[in-house]
Amino acid sequence: MTAKAPRSVRNNNPGNIDHVPANKWLGILPMDQRNADQLAEPRFEVFESPVYGFRALELLLQTYHDRYGADTIRKIINRWAPSNENNTDAYVRAVAKAVGVRADDPIDTHQYVYARPLVEAVANHETGIDPRTGKAYRWDPAQIDEGLRRAGVIQPAAQVAKIPVTKETVGATSVGALGLAQLGDVMPKVADAMSQQDANISSGSWIRIAFGVATIAVAVFIAWSQVRKHQAGLE
Incomplete structure (x- = not known):
């Protein structure tokens, strides 16, 4: 059967x-x-x-x-x-x-x-x-x-949180977290952040070069810290 x-x-x-x-x-x-x-x-x-x-x-x-x-x-x-x-x-x-x-x-x-x-x-x-x-x-x-x-019950659309764009976070998060749609807003801030230390890095003085590199490194660290705090708030 x-x-x-x-x-x-x-x-x-x-x-x-x-x-x-x-x-x-x-x-x-x-x-x-x-x-x-x-x-x-x-x-x-x-x-x-x-x-x-x-x-x-x-x-x-x-x-x-x-x-x-x-x-x-x-x-x-x-x-x-x-x-x-x-x-x-x-x-x-x-x-x-x-x-x-x-x-x-x-x-x-x-x-x-x-x-x-x-x-x-x-x-x-x-x-x-x-x-x-x-x-x-x-x-x-x-x-x-x-x-x-x-029956009138629909799956809610996924919500994507936005990461704030600042001079501190732009270098670390512009590509990885903000997405291609925001690059147009991010790039001017990137240029501004880099140009602030351009004179020091290109001066030929080791002291000024070291100062410029250190300043950028601090900015990257601050950006990374802000991103981690933002991510922690979403979990």
Whole structure:
């Protein structure tokens, strides 16, 4: 007998969401397009693609949060997977670990930082082992993100901190930290900083040359120190 994909995979329903006639989900697969396996289990929703399944999963978690006050992993899973059908304690532990919080820590299912690992953890737990491979089934990350996006949860854009441009930092950070887009502003400051010691370095006097080199070395050290302080503030 050929092994079948897990039910959640067959139904494009990562959370194994029950069919509720009142819930008019987007992306529900029409009955006349369902195969025999899908028709054999009318309890569960069947979606056209996993994207719609993840969208529905996320919207349900938002409803739990807003309407029922389910703002911790324990509250969410106790409602999602009642103990009469599931090992709820193990479910809670697995999801909390995946999200990176304790079971009773407050979370907001509207926020990507919590919603993304939460829906994936629920989907992985609901799906379990794929009989076709004998290994845990893993959902497509791009489909998860698109499902969240359609539920109104979007990954925040990465924020890049700016390093201040000063005469002390320009020599040490103009190329490595500021980037090509800022070179136009940096180069005049570089020329100014170097020109201040040009006379000493080209004078022919060893004392003046040493003084000029030492001055530039001090400036580089100050620049390096400022960059390190700036980086430490970002970590």
